[in-house]
Amino acid sequence: MSLISPLRGAVAIVGVGATKQGRHPGKTSDDLAVEAAKSALTDAGITKKQVDGLISCRASNGGSGDDTVIGQLLGLNVAYSASLTYGSCNFSIHVATLAIASGMAQTVLVTYGTNQGSLWGKFPTKIDEVRAYNGSIPIPAWTALMFQRQRHLYNMTEEELGSVTVAQRLWASLNPLAVRREPITIDDYLAAPFLIDPIRSFDVCPYDDGGAAVIITSTDRAKHFRNRPVSILGITQTTELRGLQNRDNIDRAWMKKVADGVFSVADVSRADIDLVSIQDPGSPWVVQMLEHFGFVGPGEGGPFIAEGHTAPGGKLPVNTSGGHLAESYMWGWLHIVEIVRQLRGHCGQRQVPGARLAIHCSTRLNLKGAATICGVTE
């Protein structure tokens, strides 16, 4: 029996938009989601009247992001709307895909905004909370615990980990939207103090303000839009909702299930992927996902990145926008925006030549995984 999804290529992304990234003092998360939505409508060449679905997402700082609020701000009485409490972009566009496939909506606006940077400051490190840990530890601690495992399992080095940020800063230096565009060398990385030993602040994305939005429609309708449609060829998720009941909360070998699923439903092989996008709250995520998704073998991620294969000019471009680490911390939303721009061929100096197939891989810590494969045809 074929595992190829009947929804393969049924919907396409026809608009993407983003606000300026960095700091937006005086704006709420919802304001930024609205601004991003307008940008995506403009990109798609449509008015809000042509939208009949809305997916919104609660900001990482717990701001509203509620569809009933965003819908009112945008003046939308759509046929279908929903909001996700953890709508990092894969999860949100998957809901939009299902809404269109079911016929509940035809053209869906998917939007996100956050003012976490202005609200919280520079790094997501609440050391006192880590120290007082009873239920949830912040990203730097997860990042450090994850890299400690990679050192233990594979003798991964600090230089190898640092090469993740070195590569992504190089990509970001070619991306006008990116917040952290200054390239760094591995020596700069090693000279920085530990944030939490064994990781440095370069290994964790700081908080940024901004918004990003995507417009998705059925493939039949997509040809009437002005942009080259970017088809959604496969969507897959898995959960480990048992969380701390599971023995593996850090290595996350279960991500392989997402990888196998998404390549099967999309009928795409790893070798055909032109660029890889990995949600990267911390640099060890990138290494781990390259391994779990089978682009390299277990323990090979660190050396592979250190050899420059994921950097500009490398054989497997990864996080070509700079990702969270260098572009902006937008919960994976700008990762999808970047994929669309790459597949349209609109990325200027950082364009991956002839890019036709891309994958975006994301996780919600130790609880969920998701992936989307996008593609364009000639």
Place this chain on the structure above:
Amino acid sequence: MAGDAVSRSQATHYQALLDERIEFQRCSQCGYMRWPPAVVCPECLSDMAEWEVVSGYGQIWSFAVGVGRSSGDRGIVAEYVLGAVVLDEGPFVFGRIVEPTAGLAIGDRVRAEAAGSVPEMCVLRFRVVDLQEGSAP
């Protein structure tokens, strides 16, 4: 989480830590040890459980060293080691490794004790012990 009611099972667990006992619910029906505390067993959904004091022995799964820094008005925080530990009885828990704080390795055997005293700082402390200490089940 601010605003959320603390369930009775969680309150019992954390009160025990204040009293310097580390105890978890053991399912009366299937024997599974629950962590985090919950109203039903996540294996068999039975609501019957007995509280059981554990040995505290376990193994370091991962660790990270926080460097001291000031945070808000709470003053300087001394260096501390965050430990992720798998207890012999099963629970995957976090806490502070207090002794030693240098030369640690994944796989080191530790013994947990309840930190006690300050409710919001009510966490587990771990001390590295001899590999043979305690009897792994």
